[in-house]
Amino acid sequence: QQQVKQSPQSLIVQKGGISIINCAYENTAFDYFPWYQQFPGKGPALLIAIRPDVSEKKEGRFTISFNKSAKQFSLHIMDSQPGDSATYFCAASIIGTYKYIFGTGTRLKVLA
Amino acid sequence: GAGVSQSPSNKVTEKGKDVELRCDPISGHTALYWYRQSLGQGLEFLIYFQGNSAPDKSGLPSDRFSAERTGGSVSTLTIQRTQQEDSAVYLCASSSPGTSGGYNEQFFGPGTRLTVL
Numbered sequence: 001q002q003q004v005k006q007s008p009q010s011l012i013v014q015k016g017g018i019s020i021i022n023c024a025y026e027n028t029a030f031d032y033f034p035w036y037q038q039f040p041g042k043g044p045a046l047l048i049a050i051r052p053d054v055s056e057k058k059e060g061r062f063t064i065s066f067n068k069s070a071k072q073f074s075l076h077i078m079d080s081q082p083g084d085s086a087t088y089f090c091a092a093s094i095i096g097t098y099k100y101i102f103g104t105g106t107r108l109k110v111l112a
Numbered sequence: 113g114a115g116v117s118q119s120p121s122n123k124v125t126e127k128g129k130d131v132e133l134r135c136d137p138i139s140g141h142t143a144l145y146w147y148r149q150s151l152g153q154g155l156e157f158l159i160y161f162q163g164n165s166a167p168d169k170s171g172l173p174s175d176r177f178s179a180e181r182t183g184g185s186v187s188t189l190t191i192q193r194t195q196q197e198d199s200a201v202y203l204c205a206s207s208s209p210g211t212s213g214g215y216n217e218q219f220f221g222p223g224t225r226l227t228v229l
Contacts, residue, residue: 006154034217043116043203043220044155089155098143098162098209098216104154 002027004092006103013110019077021106023090026071030092034100035064035075038087047088048075051095080110114138116221118204124227125194133189133224137206144187145205145218146179155203161187162209194228201225 005024013019023033034049050057050064050073057064063076077084090103117136125131137144146158157171161181172178176194181187191198205218 036220041222043205043222045220046217093216096216098145098160098207099157099168100155100218102147102155102157 002101004090004101004103006090006106008106009104010107011109013080013108015080015082015110015112017080017110019075019080019084019108019110021075021088021090021108022072023074023092023103024070024072025092025101027092027101028071029094030101032093032095033064033066033073034091034093035062036089036091036102038089038105040086044087044089077108080108082110082112084108085110116204116206116219118202118221118224120224121222122225122227124229126229127196128193130190130192131194131226133191133202133226135187135189135204135206135221137185137187137204138208138219139185141206141208141219142184143207143209143216144181145207146187146189147203147205148173149201149203149223151200158189158202191226194226196228199226199228 035047036044037047038044048059048062052068061078066073088106091100093100119134142163144161148156159179160168176192179189201223203223205220207218
């Protein structure tokens with residue numbers, strides 16, 4: 001019940017295309033869902049996050065869509081660029097607690 | 113530098129040797145985490161320190177793994193009698209719980225790549 005399932009494991013997208021990464025969770029107590037972006041040789045960094053009281057959050061080309069009833073959330077990268085090539089991790093947590101449950105990661109490659 | 117730093121960046125060791133990995137968190141961050149990232153795997157939680165509270169060691173995979181945090185700042189992760197399956201990137205993160213509305217954003221270091229031959 002503590003797992004966060006992430007798919008796909010890897011993704012190749014043409015420049016200008018839309019990248020979509022999906023995550024699903026079981027624990028309905030989770031109320032904070034961040035996405036982290038990791039470039040090779042670097043640690044993950046917070047990209048965008050959402051709470052379940054909204055269905056969508058947009059920051060620039062990055063959008064989180066959240067479906068509370070389905071217990072799913074997804075990251076959409078619009079107009080994907082080669083510089084977006086990285087590994088993306090979704091996570092789930094309970095606000096006020098310390099532990100994040102991370103997905104297994106998606107390696108995104110955007111072709112020039 | 114205001115970020116989390118880790119050393120060494122790379123460590124190659126022989127099976128059976130002990131290794132120590134170091135993490136310097138962001139100044140003022142009271143919470144510190146260790147994670148393990150294996151090839152093709154997600155971020156595996158290892159241990160969590162928060163202030164003077166007892167650490168959460170629930171993620172340590174075996175008693176060969178231990179960690180300490182001195183003076184509420186620097187942390188050392190020790191792996192004794194290393195095995196080949198210990199080969200991974202070990203990431204450290206720090207956060208400041210209670211700020212940012214309880215969202216507890218974690219700031220990661222660049223990691224230490226451990227290779228056990």
